[in-house]
Amino acid sequence: MASNRPAPEAPYMPSQRSESDVFGYGSYHHDEGPQEVWNPTEESVRPVRGKHRVAKQRSNGFARSSTVLGVGVIAAVGGAGMASANTGKPPVSISMPDVVPSFISGGDEEPEGSTTPLSDLAKSATATAAPTVTAAGYDEDSTSGAGESLRNRIMAQAESQQNQVDNKEQLAVQTAAADQVAKAEAAAAKEAAEEAADAKKAAEKKAAEEAEAKRLAELAKQYTLPTSSYTITSTFGQAGSLWSSGYHTGLDFAAPTGTLIKAVHSGTITEAGWAGSYGYRTILTLDDGTELWFCHQSSISVSVGQKVATGDVIGRVGATGNVTGAHLHLEVHPGGAETGIDPMAWLQSKGLTP
Structure with missing residues (x-):
């Protein structure tokens, strides 16, 4: 850092002020040297980066460090108010500008050759002063x-x-x-x-x-019922001692003796004559091979091999064979099978309702 040029030494004159009037630590120090006048120059006020170091100089009983302290106080107050102190908290350092001209604290005139007005330097010092801090450092x-x-x-x-x-x-x-x-x-x-x-x-x-x-x-x-003016007296599968097989194998149409018996459908007469317990029986074989048995007739009107059409008369109701009264016993044997099926269901499948 640049230092000031030494001023001419003045004769040592002890101060007549009392110790209480002297700024310091409560007493006058007789070991202080002669007073010096600080004559700032352009070189001495030039900003220097880093921490600002001030040479120890004394003038009128004031340490030059007090000048720096004063500038710091001014900067702190101008920036954010006076810092508060609490003896119970650790001390807090206050940041300062890199260079603060000492003539701000006591000089009245700007140094020769200075291009920055004193007011601008003061504003700069105030603007760069440390923010308000508390004793806790916040x-x-x-x-x-x-x-x-x-x-x-x-x-x-x-x-x-x-x-x-x-x-x-x-x-x-x-x-x-x-x-x-x-x-x-x-x-x-x-x-x-x-x-x-x-x-x-x-x-x-x-x-x-x-x-x-x-x-x-x-x-x-194409089909017709085998007789008219009849009553259904026995149905297929009905059980009883009247039948040698133990059950009825056909459908009985009870009607007076001599009632006409007609061909149910067209076909060929394959049997016509006596048949034991069936009495006089006529068998009509249809074109599909189904055999229709007309039993207990009183008389037969057709012969074997004869072609008949639906509704042609083939005989008359009687009571021949194993019977208890005049009636037509009708059986249906599909394909000429020995065991017949229910004539009622077969007639219904042909659109007939006995």
């Missing part, structure tokens, strides 16, 4: 701002977390509602599909019934 404004910033961050984080929870709950509610809607729609679709299937089945059944009725109507034109 910048009150900075601490308050940091606390508010931390609080705002905490509140923002809490709000964000709450929003996430709310969004999650809302999403869960929406998902549950969507599931319920989907289930309801699925149930409705299933019910509609079942109803459609039932309607389709019903329609198909109805169509089939109509087709069968039409077919039977056509068949009914």
Whole structure:
């Protein structure tokens, strides 16, 4: 650091002031040297980077360090107010500008050659002064701002977390509602599909019934009941001791003796004559090989090999053979089988209702 040029030495003159009037530590120091006049120069006021070191100089009983202290106090007060001190806290250092001209504290005039006005230097010193500090070493404004910033961050984080929870709950509610809607729609679709299937089945059944009725109507034109003015007295499979097989093997049409017996369908007479317990019997074989047995006749009107058509008379009701009264015993043997089937069901399949 540059030093001031030494001023001409003045004769030593002891001060007549009392010790109490002297600035210092409460007493006058007789070992202090002669007074020096600090004559600042352009070189001495040039800013120097780093810590500012001030040479020990004394003038009018004041240490030059007091000048620096005064500048520091001015800077601290001008920047953010007087620093508070608490003896219970560790001391806090106050930052200062790199170079503060000493003539700010006591000089009245700007040094020659200086391009910076005193007012600008004072403003610079004030602007670069240390911020307000407490005894604990914290910048009150900075601490308050940091606390508010931390609080705002905490509140923002809490709000964000709450929003996430709310969004999650809302999403869960929406998902549950969507599931319920989907289930309801699925149930409705299933019910509609079942109803459609039932309607389709019903329609198909109805169509089939109509087709069968039409077919039977056509068949009914080709088939006829074997007699008229009759009463059904015994059905197929009926059990009893009256039949040698233990059950009834045909369908009985009770009618007065001599009632006409007609060919149920067109076919060929394959048998006509006495048949033991069946009495007089005529067998009509249809084109599909089904044999129709007409039994207990009182008389036969056809012969073997004769072709007959639907409704042709083939004989008359009687009471021959093993009987208890006049009636026509009808049996149906598909394909000429020895064991017959229910004549009632067969006649119904041909569109006839006995």
